[in-house]
Amino acid sequence: MSGFDAVFLSYDEPFAHRLHTRLERTLNMPVKRLHGVHGMRRAYRLCAEVVDTDQFFLADGDFDVHSAFNPNGVEPLGDGVSMRVWRAVNPVTGHAYGYGGLKLMRRTALRQMGNGVDVLAALPGRTEFARETAGVTRFNQSPFHAWKAAFRECAMLTRGSEYGMSAGRTTERIRAWTGGREGEYAAYVASGARQGIAFARQSAADRKAFDHLNDPAWLRARFTAVHGTPEGMRA
Numbered sequence: 001m002s003g004f005d006a007v008f009l010s011y012d013e014p015f016a017h018r019l020h021t022r023l024e025r026t027l028n029m030p031v032k033r034l035h036g037v038h039g040m041r042r043a044y045r046l047c048a049e050v051v052d053t054d055q056f057f058l059a060d061g062d063f064d065v066h067s068a069f070n071p072n073g074v075e076p077l078g079d080g081v082s083m084r085v086w087r088a089v090n091p092v093t094g095h096a097y098g099y100g101g102l103k104l105m106r107r108t109a110l111r112q113m114g115n116g117v118d119v120l121a122a123l124p125g126r127t128e129f130a131r132e133t134a135g136v137t138r139f140n141q142s143p144f145h146a147w148k149a150a151f152r153e154c155a156m157l158t159r160g161s162e163y164g165m166s167a168g169r170t171t172e173r174i175r176a177w178t179g180g181r182e183g184e185y186a187a188y189v190a191s192g193a194r195q196g197i198a199f200a201r202q203s204a205a206d207r208k209a210f211d212h213l214n215d216p217a218w219l220r221a222r223f224t225a226v227h228g229t230p231e232g233m234r235a
Helices: 016-027 040-050 107-111 143-159 167-179 186-202 207-214 216-227
Strands: 005-010 032-035 055-060 063-065 081-089 103-106 126-137
Touching (some): 005 016, 005 040, 016 063, 040 107, 055 063, 103 107, 143 186, 143 207, 143 216, 186 216, 207 216
Parallel strands (some): 005 032, 081 126
Antiparallel strands (some): 063 126, 081 103
16 A cells, blocks of 8 residues: 555546546555546545545546556655656557646645646646656547547647746647547547647637636537537548
8 A cells, every 4th residue: 555545536538437447456445536526626626625645646537557557666745746747658649748647646735726727737836747657548538538638738738838848848749649640539639639729829819718628518519510429420
């Protein structure tokens, strides 16, 4: 046992139950689960209320942990650090970085979360990025989920990284999302990436428009308008 509690936070991901079970097996402990909570900021804040330790593992509903990940060697967060993020492999671009990765969170930081579009970037204190890759971010569980992930990420990258990423690195990440050709539903990923970029450019003068990125109903309606049905039957 690592001494840290753990939460699996899912909304409507098709593989969530399977990935939750896998996380419990790998961490060798019960993993609390929050599912279907409306409002991303509210959902993350509720995570702080279901755990019994001040620092805890947090995995999103599309995170597929590597079976070799060892929680017992994880060091607690240092003073002034609110979150540590382990890298995850993007199954469409092939890159491994912090997007969708496993997190070690400080409960008190979640309770003081700000109002950034990228919800966890609005935590007080510093964020650490671990060098180790802890799993795969299986965001491409359906046409809609693949499109949504790319739309949100590329819109936020185009708006400007809230983690202080350089312009060159941001451009590289956007190019990978728009050009990814591997993995399930890669065409929907490329479509979502392009549309996310266009949305961010069109909404640059309207900062409140970016709140739509955290609204599942708005995102599903936008996807359906482009691809015909929630299942993405139109090319």
